Amino acid sequence: MIYTITLNPAIDRLIKVKGTLSKKRTNRVQQIEYDLGGKGLHVSHVLTKFKIENKALGYIGKTNQPLMENILARKNICHHLLAEDGASTRECIVVLDDTHAGSLMITENGFSVSEENHFKLINFLNQFLTEKDIVIIAGSMPPNYTIAQLLEIINTIKHKKCFIACDLSGEALAAVVDKGINFIKPNQYEVEVLFQNKQTTLIQKMKELTRQIDYVVVSLGKDGSYVAHKDFLYQVTSPTVKEQNDTGAGDVFVGTFIAQLVQGKNLETIMKYATGCSASKVTKQNSTDFDVKEAESYFSSISIKKLGSDDYVIS
Numbered sequence: 001m002i003y004t005i006t007l008n009p010a011i012d013r014l015i016k017v018k019g020t021l022s023k024k025r026t027n028r029v030q031q032i033e034y035d036l037g038g039k040g041l042h043v044s045h046v047l048t049k050f051k052i053e054n055k056a057l058g059y060i061g062k063t064n065q066p067l068m069e070n071i072l073a074r075k076n077i078c079h080h081l082l083a084e085d086g087a088s089t090r091e092c093i094v095v096l097d098d099t100h101a102g103s104l105m106i107t108e109n110g111f112s113v114s115e116e117n118h119f120k121l122i123n124f125l126n127q128f129l130t131e132k133d134i135v136i137i138a139g140s141m142p143p144n145y146t147i148a149q150l151l152e153i154i155n156t157i158k159h160k161k162c163f164i165a166c167d168l169s170g171e172a173l174a175a176v177v178d179k180g181i182n183f184i185k186p187n188q189y190e191v192e193v194l195f196q197n198k199q200t201t202l203i204q205k206m207k208e209l210t211r212q213i214d215y216v217v218v219s220l221g222k223d224g225s226y227v228a229h230k231d232f233l234y235q236v237t238s239p240t241v242k243e244q245n246d247t248g249a250g251d252v253f254v255g256t257f258i259a260q261l262v263q264g265k266n267l268e269t270i271m272k273y274a275t276g277c278s279a280s281k282v283t284k285q286n287s288t289d290f291d292v293k294e295a296e297s298y299f300s301s302i303s304i305k306k307l308g309s310d311d312y313v314i315s
């Protein structure tokens with residue numbers, strides 16, 4: 001089984017305005033749509049689309065639970081989310097306009113999770129995880145959730161010997177990297193923060209990270225990604241597409257990467273699907289849609305350069 005954990009889920013409120021979004025002007029709304037939000041839940045959606053059994057774990061607020069449950073049902077997300085009394089799942093506002101120049105995201109902070117629900121999550125992991133499982137933890141931490149609580153989750157999963165993938169940032173990313181996990185996907189700025197701006201190249205930093213982490217993906221946005229695995233580093237370019245909304249593109253990358261990995265595909269195929277599906281997501285207006293056939297049509301314009309062992313050998 002694959003479990004995703006979203007500690008701070010969201011409801012994405014997509015607001016499409018007419019013309020060009022501008023400050024000091026009345027931006028008239030053309031269309032509003034609610035979509036699934038939160039990185040782990042997005043990964044669950046991708047896995048579900050690839051018909052891979054998975055369960056979404058984490059927390060949701062009771063106050064707007066019906067709206068969230070409705071979105072989860074619409075997206076076919078199998079879940080065991082713990083509901084928090086007197087709390088609302090945060091809204092993440094994504095504003096789009098007619099210019100195809102990218103989206104604007106304004107996100108609420110989320111709610112504080114009770115000790116009780118944290119322990120319920122730990123108990124669930126203790127009770128159900130087995131060595132064969134994969135756990136993906138993605139997204140920001142709720143307010144007041146401590147690094148110690150995050151590490152308690154990581155230690156519980158590590159104790160069960162599961163494959164652990166994390167799409168975290170800042171302090172949370174640094175803490176899990178120190179523990180040694182199996183997959184991370186920071187962007188280049190998050191890598192710099194990890195090394196506190198140490199004067200080494202990005203490639204040297206990735207090399208360092210692969211000492212403790214099996215798959216290190218550094219996303220470079222429209223410029224593609226670097227993927228490091230074992231002794232080698234791959235430079236992957238992204239196809240040029242007409243952008244509608246890049247929200248969720250990174251989550252589609254992570255979900256597709258894991259989906260291909262569990263299907264036993266080779267790394268080149270994994271990288272092509274992850275890059276292609278993520279590019280397809282960018283062409284869609286909401287936060288979750290992507291098209292696998294469209295992704296495959298991009299394959300010929302995705303280049304994967306394997307940097308030789310001279311460039312990147314682990315000493």
Ligand code: TA6
Pocket residue numbers: 008009010011012036037038039042092107138139140141247248249250251287
């Ligand atoms: O990656 C996209 C997304 O999951 C949005 O749907 C939105 O809810 C946001 O990210 C939340 O990001 P955060 O880092 O705050 O968990």
